[in-house]
Amino acid sequence: MLRGIASFALVLVATFVVTAQAAAQGSHPFTVHDLVAMDRIGDWQVSPDAELIVFVRSSLDLEANRRRSDLWLVHTDGTGLRQLTTDPASDFNPRWSPNGESIWFLSTRSGSSQVWRIPVQGGEAQQVSDLPLGVGNLTLAPSGSQLAFTMEVFPDCTSLECTVSRLHDREQLATSGVLFERIFIRHWDTWKDGRRSHLFVMPAGGGEAVDVTPGMDADTPSKPFGGAEEFTFTPDSRSLVFTARVAGNEEPWSTDFDLYVVPIDGSAAPRLLTTDNRAWDTGPVFSPDGRALAWLAMERPGFESDRFRVMTMRWPDGEPRVLTEDWDRSPGGVVWSPDGQALLATASNLGQVSLFVIDARRGEVRLLFEGGHVRGPAFARGRIVFGRDHLQSPVELYSIRPDGGGLRAITGINADRLAGIAFGEPEQFSFAGWNDETVYGWMVKPANFDPSQRYPVAFLIHGGPQGSFDNDFHYRWNPQIYTAAGYAAVMIDFHGSTGYGQAFTDAISGDYGGKPLEDLQKGLAAALERYPWMDGERVCALGASYGGYMVNWIAGNWPDRFDCLVNHDGIFDERMMYYATEELWFPEWDMGGPYWLNPEGYEKDNPANHVDRWQTPLLVIHGGLDYRIPLEQGIATFTALQRKGIPSQFLYYPDENHWVLSPANSIQWHETVLAWMARWTGE
Numbered sequence: 001m002l003r004g005i006a007s008f009a010l011v012l013v014a015t016f017v018v019t020a021q022a023a024a025q026g027s028h029p030f031t032v033h034d035l036v037a038m039d040r041i042g043d044w045q046v047s048p049d050a051e052l053i054v055f056v057r058s059s060l061d062l063e064a065n066r067r068r069s070d071l072w073l074v075h076t077d078g079t080g081l082r083q084l085t086t087d088p089a090s091d092f093n094p095r096w097s098p099n100g101e102s103i104w105f106l107s108t109r110s111g112s113s114q115v116w117r118i119p120v121q122g123g124e125a126q127q128v129s130d131l132p133l134g135v136g137n138l139t140l141a142p143s144g145s146q147l148a149f150t151m152e153v154f155p156d157c158t159s160l161e162c163t164v165s166r167l168h169d170r171e172q173l174a175t176s177g178v179l180f181e182r183i184f185i186r187h188w189d190t191w192k193d194g195r196r197s198h199l200f201v202m203p204a205g206g207g208e209a210v211d212v213t214p215g216m217d218a219d220t221p222s223k224p225f226g227g228a229e230e231f232t233f234t235p236d237s238r239s240l241v242f243t244a245r246v247a248g249n250e251e252p253w254s255t256d257f258d259l260y261v262v263p264i265d266g267s268a269a270p271r272l273l274t275t276d277n278r279a280w281d282t283g284p285v286f287s288p289d290g291r292a293l294a295w296l297a298m299e300r301p302g303f304e305s306d307r308f309r310v311m312t313m314r315w316p317d318g319e320p321r322v323l324t325e326d327w328d329r330s331p332g333g334v335v336w337s338p339d340g341q342a343l344l345a346t347a348s349n350l351g352q353v354s355l356f357v358i359d360a361r362r363g364e365v366r367l368l369f370e371g372g373h374v375r376g377p378a379f380a381r382g383r384i385v386f387g388r389d390h391l392q393s394p395v396e397l398y399s400i401r402p403d404g405g406g407l408r409a410i411t412g413i414n415a416d417r418l419a420g421i422a423f424g425e426p427e428q429f430s431f432a433g434w435n436d437e438t439v440y441g442w443m444v445k446p447a448n449f450d451p452s453q454r455y456p457v458a459f460l461i462h463g464g465p466q467g468s469f470d471n472d473f474h475y476r477w478n479p480q481i482y483t484a485a486g487y488a489a490v491m492i493d494f495h496g497s498t499g500y501g502q503a504f505t506d507a508i509s510g511d512y513g514g515k516p517l518e519d520l521q522k523g524l525a526a527a528l529e530r531y532p533w534m535d536g537e538r539v540c541a542l543g544a545s546y547g548g549y550m551v552n553w554i555a556g557n558w559p560d561r562f563d564c565l566v567n568h569d570g571i572f573d574e575r576m577m578y579y580a581t582e583e584l585w586f587p588e589w590d591m592g593g594p595y596w597l598n599p600e601g602y603e604k605d606n607p608a609n610h611v612d613r614w615q616t617p618l619l620v621i622h623g624g625l626d627y628r629i630p631l632e633q634g635i636a637t638f639t640a641l642q643r644k645g646i647p648s649q650f651l652y653y654p655d656e657n658h659w660v661l662s663p664a665n666s667i668q669w670h671e672t673v674l675a676w677m678a679r680w681t682g683e
Contacts, residue, residue, distance in 0.1 A: 027422035028420060028422060030422070030423060030481065031481070032481060032666065032667050032670035034417065034421060035478060035481065035666070036666055038414050039059050041055050041057050041058075041387070043055060043056045043093060043094065043376075044378070044385070045096055046385055048096055048100045050381040051076060051100075051381075053073070053074050053380070053385065054094045055071070055072055055074070056071060056094065057069065057072045057083075057413065060663060065662060068090045070084070070085045071091050071118075072084060074410060074411060076380045076383070078408070078409060084118065087107065087109045089108040089109035091106070091116070092106055093137070095140040099144070101120055102117055102119055102120060103117070104116070104128065104204070105118070105138070106135060109125075110130070114127060114128070115127075115135055128204070128206045129202065129206060130206075131151070131160065132161070132164045133151045133153070133160055135149045135151060136150045137221060139228050139231065139233065141204075141233045143237035145203065147201065147202050147203070148199060148231065148240055148264075149200055150198060150220065150221070151197070151198060151200055152195040152196070152198075153195060153196065153198050153211065154196075155194075155198070155216060155217050178193075183249060185582075186627045187582050188224040188582070188657060188658070189626065189627060189658070190627075197219040197220060199211070201265070210264075212240060212264060216246065217246065217248065218245055218246045219245070229283055229333060230282055230283065230284075234286065234290070234316075238264060239261050239264060241259055242259070242260055242270075243282045244258065244260060245258070252582060252584040253584040254301075254302070254585065255279060255298070255303065255585050256279065256280070256301060258277070259272075261273055279298040279302075279306060280297065280298040280306070281295055281297045281311075283296045286336075287340040288336055288338055291314060292313065292340070292360075293312065293313050294311065295310075295311050295334075296308040296331060296334070297309050297311045304466075304589070305464075306502075307505075309324050310324040310345065310358060310363075311323065323360070324358060327365045328502055329347040329349060329356070329365075330502070332348075335379070336360075337360075341360055342357050344356070344358075346374050346386075347499070349367075349370065349499050350440060350499055351440050351468065351471060351499065352370045352372065352373065353373040353499075354367060354368075354369065354370035354374060355369040355370070355377055355386060368404040369404050369407070372388045372390030372471050373470060374388055375387035375388070383400065383406075383408075384400050384401075384402060385397060385410065386400075390426075391442070391479065391480065392418075392473075394473045395473065396409060396410070422447045424444040424480055424483030426442055426471070427442070428441070428471075429441055429530055431522060431523060431526035433495065433518065433523065434515040434522075435515075437495075439492065439494065439522070439523060440500070442491045443527055443530075443531060444479045444480065444488070444489040446483045446488055447480070453533065454533055454534070455486060456487050456540070456682075457524075457534050457538065457540070458483075458542060459541040459542065460490070460491045460547075461520065461541060461542065461543030461551065462493070462497070463547045464497070464545070465508050465512065465516070465549075466497070467498060468493050470493075477544065481670055482674075485674050485678075490534075492520050494515070494520055494523070509590045510590065510591065510592055512553070512590065512605040517550070524539070538681040538682060540566065540676075540677045541564075541565050542677075543568070544568035544569050545569055546570075546571075547568075547570070548567040548571065549570045550570075551566065551570055551618070553607050554616075555607070555610075555616055556612075556613045559613045563617075563681050564677060564679070565618040566618070567620050567621070567634075567637060569628075569634065569658055571633055572607055572608055572636040573636060574607075574608070575595060575603070575606065575608075576633070577633060578591070578595045578602060579595065580633075582627050582628065608640075611640045614646060616646070617680055618641055618646065618647075619673065620648065621673075622651075622652060623655075623656035623657050623658065623659075623660070624654040624655065624656070625654075625657040626656070626658045628657075638650040653665055
């Protein structure tokens with residue numbers, strides 16, 4: 001393993017040298033080595049006086065084959081960029097003190113993730129917590145006197161020592177068998193061991209950590225992707241409002257996440273706030289004056305891709321009110337304006353993720369900014385700060401005026417790297433899809449495009465299925481990788497995609513292989529007609545997750561169109577998928593209930609039923625830690641291909657989940673995929 005990492009480091013260093021030389025001479029095509037080398041920024045937080053922004057900047061650690069992160073500071077006008085922490089360990093999750101003089105953050109520098117504090121104007125970081133378990137999701141009370149964070153504990157334990165002792169005792173056992181008594185035995189990439197993510201409160205200067213969710217058979221935040229945005233202190237700093245799902249044995253098919261309120265000293269049990277909603281409630285935020293609470297809520301139980309509505313209530317005992325019933329978009333979070341008269345929200349919107357402003361009284365929504373993927377908006381001295389990426393740039397920080405004008409760059413972390421790269425030019429297009437309804441897609445031209453040439457096509461199919469190939473800079477499915485290799489990239493937001501209204505998203509439920517396939521067929525035809533320099537005789541289709549399912553479906557239902565196919569973590573057999581996956585709300589909603597109650601709903605669009613028509617060369621990729629779409633689905637796909645004598649390969653990652661996260665594995669993934677495409681498209 002060490003030899004492999006060392007070789008990877010040498011290859012990457014050599015690539016950087018070549019890249020630097022090419023940059024000195026002019027631009028060069030974008031490669032996977034450029035992709036993994038990009039610095040990434042996230043979790044930006046504006047200081048209380050709105051003068052500074054602290055953010056996390058992660059960079060590639062060649063020797064360790066991973067990314068490590070530091071804290072950086074920049075003025076909101078873009079001046080004064082400087083590094084705040086430099087420890088070889090990872091520092092992350094920064095939060096400002098109320099007076100803006102210090103920053104609390106999490107760091108692994110003591111051997112586990114613990115709370116640290118550092119002065120903004122200089123000085124060494126000091127460790128605040130020294131707990132026997134790792135800490136996550138740090139939040140600071142408005143008063144600055146208390147910290148909230150999460151730890152993984154056994155719900156029936158009344159002390160941290162109990163959890164530590166039980167884990168130690170398990171390690172000493174000579175046996176390896178684990179006895180389960182209920183479903184949801186594994187999730188995403190982890191087998192369950194009985195622990196839950198509980199919410200703790202501790203004095204800001206250090207001291208005892210109090211579990212304010214003792215005995216709760218639930219996780220806060222939600223797993224696997226929830227974060228500190230799922231809980232918040234009340235304005236008086238005396239209580240916490242948090243998100244949790246208490247569903248017992250129904251957890252695998254329940255989306256009933258609720259809001260609870262609990263005192264910070266744990267003197268009372270959490271009290272349920274969203275009693276009348278059996279669907280998803282999350283993302284609580286208080287207005288600046290503390291008189292109103294806003295959050296996001298879905299309406300249909302069991303449907304993870306329902307539309308989030310913005311809810312508000314007078315705090316603490318007002319009636320919940322739907323603020324955005326008439327807005328046909330699903331926001332990803334809300335932020336109050338300083339005067340409490342409006343809220344900011346980002347939402348998928350016609351192939352972009354746009355910024356909107358919502359009137360806090362009337363619920364009227366206005367588009368504020370579009371052009372790329374907007375993330376994490378915040379107010380700062382009469383301007384709005386946010387992250388923004390697009391098909392030709394990773395995330396950087398920007399600001400605009402409250403009227404949406406005056407776009408101004410704050411950071412240019414990857415400016416030097418980007419200056420030496422020749423990116424393909426993106427263009428959005430539309431066409432008449434299923435039922436003659438308008439469907440959108442993106443096309444990205446080959447790098448160093450020559451209109452006199454004809455180029456093969458990389459036809460990328462997004463996952464979800466309720467997702468979108470929007471105008472963002474993707475680290476797993478970046479179309480610029482394919483355009484740099486001489487392909488035109490085409491991406492279709494078929495029926496089922498997000499950002500085009502809830503009815504459009506709903507259209508895929510119960511019809512995985514129908515409307516989406518028709519949209520893909522018509523979308524490819526529209527692209528070939530619109531861009532005559534594309535070579536329709538050399539086309540390869542690629543997809544992951546639902547996109548991988550669609551590749552298998554195409555193999556049997558559009559078998560003579562493509563020169564090659566690539567399926568990453570895709571479904572082969574819908575029947576076995578239902579019985580082996582963990583989040584049952586997905587298939588039960590989209591297929592119309594459990595398999596035994598509606599087998600026709602699963603078999604109607606089951607790729608396994610059409611293997612007799614398979615003929616296209618297909619590369620299969622699967623991760624051993626993928627419990628969303630278990631490994632056997634990939635093995636079954638490869639078995640069918642090999643048994644039929646169809647040219648095929650199987651790339652297996654025993655240490656990857658539904659994604660490919662290791663830098664070295666990412667490079668191998670891209671090189672394998674590009675080699676497969678070149679083999680069958682003649683490039």
